[in-house]
Amino acid sequence: MGKGEEEMISFEMPESIRKTAVLMETVADNMMRPVARYFDEHEHEIPWNYINFMHEAMKQMGVGAVTPQKSKKKREGPRLGFQRQAFMLEMLSWGDSGLFLCTPGGGLGSAAVQAAGTPEQKERFLSCHTGDKPTFDAMALTEPHAGSAMPAEVRTTAVRDGDEWVLNGEKIFVTAGHKALVDSDGFVVIWATIDPAAGRAGVRPFVVEAGTPGCTVTKLEHKLGIRASDTVSIVLQDCRVPFENLMGSPEVKKKKTKGFKGAMATFDATRPLIAAMAVGVARAALESVKQMLEEHGIGIRYGLPRNRLTNIEREITDMETMLRSTWLLTIKAMWLADERKPNTIEASMCKVRAGDLVVKVTQRAVEIMGPLGYSREYLLEKWFRDAKINDLYEGTGQINRLIVARRILDYSRHELS
Amino acid sequence: MYSFEPDEEQRMLIDAVERYATNDLRAAAHDADEAGELPVELIEKGWELGVLQASIPEAYGGFGERSAVTGVLAAEAMGWGDLASALAVMLPATYAMPVLLSGTEEQKTRLLPPVIEAEWKPYVAAFIEPSFDFYAGDMRTTAKKDGDMYLLNGEKAYVPFAETAEAFLIYAAVDGQTQAFIVPAGAEGFIIAEREKLMGIGALPTYRVKIEDLHVPIESKLGGEQGFDFSPVLASTQVAIAALAVGVSKAALDYALPYAKEREVWGVPIAQKQSIAFMLAEMATEIEAIRLLVWEAAWMLDVGKDASKEAYMALNGASDMAMTVTDQAVQVLGGHGYIREHPVELWMRNGRGISTFAGLAMV
Numbered sequence: 001m002g003k004g005e006e007e008m009i010s011f012e013m014p015e016s017i018r019k020t021a022v023l024m025e026t027v028a029d030n031m032m033r034p035v036a037r038y039f040d041e042h043e044h045e046i047p048w049n050y051i052n053f054m055h056e057a058m059k060q061m062g063v064g065a066v067t068p069q070k071s072k073k074k075r076e077g078p079r080l081g082f083q084r085q086a087f088m089l090e091m092l093s094w095g096d097s098g099l100f101l102c103t104p105g106g107g108l109g110s111a112a113v114q115a116a117g118t119p120e121q122k123e124r125f126l127s128c129h130t131g132d133k134p135t136f137d138a139m140a141l142t143e144p145h146a147g148s149a150m151p152a153e154v155r156t157t158a159v160r161d162g163d164e165w166v167l168n169g170e171k172i173f174v175t176a177g178h179k180a181l182v183d184s185d186g187f188v189v190i191w192a193t194i195d196p197a198a199g200r201a202g203v204r205p206f207v208v209e210a211g212t213p214g215c216t217v218t219k220l221e222h223k224l225g226i227r228a229s230d231t232v233s234i235v236l237q238d239c240r241v242p243f244e245n246l247m248g249s250p251e252v253k254k255k256k257t258k259g260f261k262g263a264m265a266t267f268d269a270t271r272p273l274i275a276a277m278a279v280g281v282a283r284a285a286l287e288s289v290k291q292m293l294e295e296h297g298i299g300i301r302y303g304l305p306r307n308r309l310t311n312i313e314r315e316i317t318d319m320e321t322m323l324r325s326t327w328l329l330t331i332k333a334m335w336l337a338d339e340r341k342p343n344t345i346e347a348s349m350c351k352v353r354a355g356d357l358v359v360k361v362t363q364r365a366v367e368i369m370g371p372l373g374y375s376r377e378y379l380l381e382k383w384f385r386d387a388k389i390n391d392l393y394e395g396t397g398q399i400n401r402l403i404v405a406r407r408i409l410d411y412s413r414h415e416l417s
Numbered sequence: 418m419y420s421f422e423p424d425e426e427q428r429m430l431i432d433a434v435e436r437y438a439t440n441d442l443r444a445a446a447h448d449a450d451e452a453g454e455l456p457v458e459l460i461e462k463g464w465e466l467g468v469l470q471a472s473i474p475e476a477y478g479g480f481g482e483r484s485a486v487t488g489v490l491a492a493e494a495m496g497w498g499d500l501a502s503a504l505a506v507m508l509p510a511t512y513a514m515p516v517l518l519s520g521t522e523e524q525k526t527r528l529l530p531p532v533i534e535a536e537w538k539p540y541v542a543a544f545i546e547p548s549f550d551f552y553a554g555d556m557r558t559t560a561k562k563d564g565d566m567y568l569l570n571g572e573k574a575y576v577p578f579a580e581t582a583e584a585f586l587i588y589a590a591v592d593g594q595t596q597a598f599i600v601p602a603g604a605e606g607f608i609i610a611e612r613e614k615l616m617g618i619g620a621l622p623t624y625r626v627k628i629e630d631l632h633v634p635i636e637s638k639l640g641g642e643q644g645f646d647f648s649p650v651l652a653s654t655q656v657a658i659a660a661l662a663v664g665v666s667k668a669a670l671d672y673a674l675p676y677a678k679e680r681e682v683w684g685v686p687i688a689q690k691q692s693i694a695f696m697l698a699e700m701a702t703e704i705e706a707i708r709l710l711v712w713e714a715a716w717m718l719d720v721g722k723d724a725s726k727e728a729y730m731a732l733n734g735a736s737d738m739a740m741t742v743t744d745q746a747v748q749v750l751g752g753h754g755y756i757r758e759h760p761v762e763l764w765m766r767n768g769r770g771i772s773t774f775a776g777l778a779m780v
Contacts, residue, residue: 009427009486010420011713012720083419297479305552306733306772321710321734324727327707329702332421349702385430398695405694408701416689 008145011328013082013087020061021087027057028095033379036096039228040382044220046183047102047228055104055134082269082334086276090327093280097386100277104184105129107176108270109137112189112205115265116247124244125187125207125390135186136179139266140171140234147173149401151191154201156236158192158246165206165246167192167214167239173221175393177232181210181217188215188234195252203251207245214239225385241320271394272333275354278390279327282358285365285383286319292369292378312368319361326353345407348400355391355400421709427487430552433466434491438498443760446499449620450763455505463495463506464537472510472780473517478530483517485653485715486778489660493708495672496664500767501532501620503661507778512540512586514653514779515597523636527544531583539578542597543587544654544776545624547574548580552587553595553651553775558628560589560598560638561767567591567598567638569606569631575777579609587628587641588776595647597639606631616765650779652718652728657778659711659728659735662771663704666739669746677749693749701743707731707738715780731754732775739768 013021031050039047092100106114106129113125146153156169167190171177180186187209195202208215219233243250270375290300293312300313309317330350336343362384366373373380391397404417423431441462449455473479488510495503505653505753513532516524532540546557562651576585585600585607600607610625639645674697677688687693714731717724743765747754754761 007422007424008420009423009712010418011716012418014418042425078418100421202740303554303729305550308550308552317730317733318737321730321737324713324730325706325710325734328713329706331419332709335419346705352698353702355707401695401698402691402699404698405688405691408674408697409688409694411689411694416691416694 014083015192017080017084017087020084021091022090023057023061024091024095027054028091032092032095032099036099036379036382039096039099041227042226043227044180044230045228047099050099051102051104051134058103058105059130079338079340082272082337083331085273086330086334089273089276090280090283093277094284095166095280096228097277097281097389098226101176101180101226101229104134104136104179106179107137108139108200108266109180109187109189109207111270112266113137113207113247114140115269116205121207121244121247124210128186128209133184135184136176137186137193138174138177138180138188140174140177141191142171142173144170144172148396151203154191154193154200154203155196156192157196158188158194158204158206160194160243160250161240163243164240165194165205165243167208167236167241169236170218171234171236172219173393174232174234174355176230176298177221177234178217181215181234185210189247190234190236192236194246194250198252204249205247206241207247208236208239208241209245212239221235224388226389232370267394268342268344268347269337271351271400272330272337272343274390274394275326275330275333275350278358279323279330280352280392281383281387282319282323282326282354282361285362285380285387286316286323288378288380288383289365289368290316292372315317315364317369319357319364322353322357323361326350327355329353345404348403348407350396351395352397352400352404355397358387358390421712423490427490430468430471430487431490431494432465434468434494435497437463437466439744442495442498442502446620446756447522447760449499449501451619451757453619453622455502455620459502460505461537463502463701464509465507466491468495469507469510469513470533473513473529473533477517477525478533479645479649483514485656485718485780486712488759489711489715490654492657492660492778492780493664493667496661497668498664499620500661500665500764500770501618504577504618504621504666504774504777506537507657509537509540510657510779511542511544511654511777512584515542515586515639515645515650516599517641518635518650518653519597521641524599524639524641539582541577541579541582541585542776542779543573543576543585543628545573545575545773547572547625554647555593556588556590556595558587560591560596560633563593563632565635567633567635569598569628569633572615573626573628574765575623575773576609576626577621577623577777579626580612587631587633589628591644594644595651596644597650598633599637600631600633601640604631604633615770617763617768617770648723648725649718651775652714652724654775654777654779655728655732655748656711656714656718656724657780658771658774659707659731660715660773661778662735662768663708663711663738665764665768665771666700666704666707666735666742669743669761669768670697670704672759672761672764673697673700673746673749680750687749696745696749700745703738703742707734710734732772736772738773743768 156166193202221231331348470479471481472483512603560567608627711731714727746761
């Protein structure tokens with residue numbers, strides 16, 4: 001492909017991504033949909049069949065659940081890692097978003113290592129995923145007193161003691177924390193402050209590996225949806241990790257907030273991925289409704305002016321419009337990430353819209369199908385429950401609106417909070 | 418391969434159209450709307466930017482290839498300046514583009530050079546009809562074969578510059594299929610009624626037209642005797658109007674944003690209040706998302722895919738966006754937004770028309 005061609009606006013899905021998506025659709029159809037209801041009704045039971053299958057499959061593909069793994073092959077052509085990841089996540093979440101969150105390999109912890117770690121740290125921590133047994137990782141940022149104000153208000157402390165850091169504090173809402181620390185030899189990225197007086201400038205990510213004394217999973221949450229996925233609390237009590245498990249600088253310099261920026265860089269990569277997952281759930285619900293209506297002899301007529309449409313047709317075409325535009329925004333955010341261009345604003349924009357989309361679509365899906373929609377015989381009510389998390393984690397819709405607003409208004413967090 | 422960056426040539430065109438939109442269209446828009454009239458020099462200056470000329474091949478008098486994506490980018494910038502003027506400047510495309518896309522070789526050679534090589538003249542499409550449930554795929558204006566002629570009957574609305582037009586492309590149903598006919602000005606049976614009074618785009622003169630036993634020779638049927646495939650032409654106009662809507666919405670956001678940073682309430686700019694800041698964030702998000710939907714539909718046209726569903730969705734999405742975003746802009750300005758000294762109320766009136774305007778522009 002010539003240089004000129006690459007620069008032109010294009011919506012052509014790369015062939016290699018298409019192949020990945022087709023493969024993931026097979027996984028979704030065969031490994032996820034048939035057991036989606038079972039694992040929703042048996043919260044905290046671990047879907048080992050799915051996990052073991054995916055461990056082998058992803059090892060072969062060289063990809064992780066959330067982040068692209070380092071490829072041994074030299075890259076040819078443009079970078080597609082984040083875009084490919086978005087398509088994978090969309091498709092697997094279309095299969096089942098709870099089960100998807102049980103996918104072994106690189107999760108949010110890996111994303112943080114990728115964003116903030118040195119090449120040695122990436123090599124050391126991410127290699128646990130390429131072993132014989134499936135492993136998991138997680139990211140622990142939220143604390144009982146604060147969620148969206150993180151990482152500026154981190155209270156978990158890290159104190160240097162010779163060659164080690166000593167961590168103390170409590171983390172909550174850690175997705176896949178149980179799988180990372182208890183069910184496998186994975187790791188958790190813990191955000192802690194090395195200088196509580198320095199505010200967010202003192203915050204750093206630390207890697208805590210499974211089996212580290214002083215790091216305990218204390219609570220397994222019971223949730224509205226995504227029940228196949230575990231969400232835990234972690235208590236750190238004089239938990240000692242090697243000095244090299246710190247990502248970023250051990251010094252706190254004035255006006256330098258590299259640790260904080262590390263967290264933010266992570267979000268630029270992970271927020272569009274959450275958006276991709278949200279789009280997957282929304283698409284599942286929308287397709288399912290269309291299929292159920294078709295079985296009742298109701299097809300959707302495209303192209304008619306809205307005043308000639310039935311209410312159901314209008315609802316569905318409007319939702320499809322919102323879905324498609326949100327998905328394109330998500331792809332753009334990931335394309336920017338692959339191009340190594342700033343994408344903070346697009347990352348938050350697609351997260352905002354995808355959160356709105358999936359909540360609206362799954363609500364409407366239940367409503368349109370009436371008594372069938374509300375019944376646990378179908379997956380619509382489950383998707384409605386699964387949907388909401390997408391408007392909450394990796395920054396609520398409100399926090400992401402705030403980020404977009406600050407950017408377009410050129411305001412600091414002091415000017416707009 | 419996905420890519421979301423205009424190329425260098427497109428960038429240069431966008432810059433030129435943006436300059437025109439900022440310096441000329443914005444300066445003229447208010448008075449033109451109040452007076453119900455567009456200065457001819459204003460239209461001619463826009464025509465000289467050569468957006469349409471650049472999408473017609475040399476063989477037919479132009480100097481480029483058609484690219485719906487490029488057309489969309491130009492339409493966004495033009496719509497940002499002023500919708501009524503943009504529709505006027507782009508008007509000849511509603512005549513020339515269907516000829517280029519679907520005309521016979523003879524029609525292209527005969528009809529395109531007079532449009533493209535001259536200064537701006539009103540070459541016009543008669544597309545929309547005056548019924549509440551108007552649907553482009555089900556025209557009530559009919560064309561019936563009568564010997565070696567077609568006999569047209571019906572009524573059209575929103576026909577721009579009908580009184581001064583050089584020629585018309587009249588859409589009519591032939592056995593239920595939408596087809597089009599090229600008719601010169603002054604044809605018998607083509608009766609121009611009074612100028613319409615609309616809520617918005619007031620500077621653009623539009624007319625009702627009655628068509629009574631209008632005789633059109635077979636060679637004036639677009640695409641010749643077998644006619645043409647209406648679907649890509651419809652998609653092209655849907656995409657064009659949607660792109661203009663993106664421009665109108667972007668204008669509203671760009672106006673409301675600095676206003677919100679200057680306007681104070683209790684000593685603090687209103688933009689520092691979440692209720693306003695979130696509204697601005699939602700406006701920006703909506704524009705960015707729908708814009709990509711429009712681009713995708715245009716790209717599909719360029720690569721020869723069936724874009725009918727995508728273009729339909731793009732126009733629906735753009736129509737909702739234009740309505741929501743322009744309404745929000747008025748809301749940000751509060752009472753001032755309702756006063757005609759500020760342009761946001763004009764954009765709100767124009768924005769509401771987007772769902773009606775398919776047929777008034779093409780890329």
